[in-house]
Amino acid sequence: MRKAVLFCWMVISAQLLFAQIESVLPPRPTPAVLYNDLTEGRSFLTTAQADQLERMLVAYDDSTSTQICVVVVESLQDYTANEYATALGRSWGVGSKQFNNGVVILISTGGESGNRDAYIATGYGMEGVIPDVVAKSIVENDIIYNFKEGQRYRGLEQAVQSIAKAATGEYKAPARRKKKERDIPPAVIIIALLLLSMLFGGGGGRRRGGGFGGWTGGTFIGGGGFGGGGFGGGGFGGGGFG
Incomplete structure (x- = not known):
């Protein structure tokens, strides 16, 4: 009985969070595009860079059916960033509804504390090939590393390339940028997972991103478009964005 009540509470909490x-x-x-600069002035990338990135994303979607x-x-x-990226993917329906194979790369440029961030959220169908450790590595080694060097386009380009490699099992984190990981006591992991499950209804709250302080720095050509599905706690269901 208690388990049933807890489960219902978790589901309701997750739905309320998404609604908020x-x-x-x-x-x-509308029309659907895969590179979306929603900042004032829309100048995060140059026009040429934005067009080039869009073509890359569309080509990948066309050749694999996986949407980034x-x-x-x-x-x-x-x-x-986790909550925002996951809800965005769910609301927009990124990825195929059949395979839930969408990926959202979220960049937040705001200067206030805790708002400048980079994050990768995956659809349910991509969680196996892009687990947390891989997503975090891509954010740190591709996105943040290049952003701090003033290379915004390169950071996004390399992130897309790394995601494509991860999807085929070919991605390996650069040895020179790996950070030594400390063993976490099992009890801490269990408590953390329980709390996160209670908050997000399964999988939410996992850290796949990172802040990046101090860095300086069209339309679909083809493809199926967004799908109309929804992101869940840690992953999201697709639906064919389009």
């Missing part, structure tokens, strides 16, 4: 975030999310783009959507925002609206 959805009210502050940007609307789904890059979204640049100025503010996370007081939510974490």
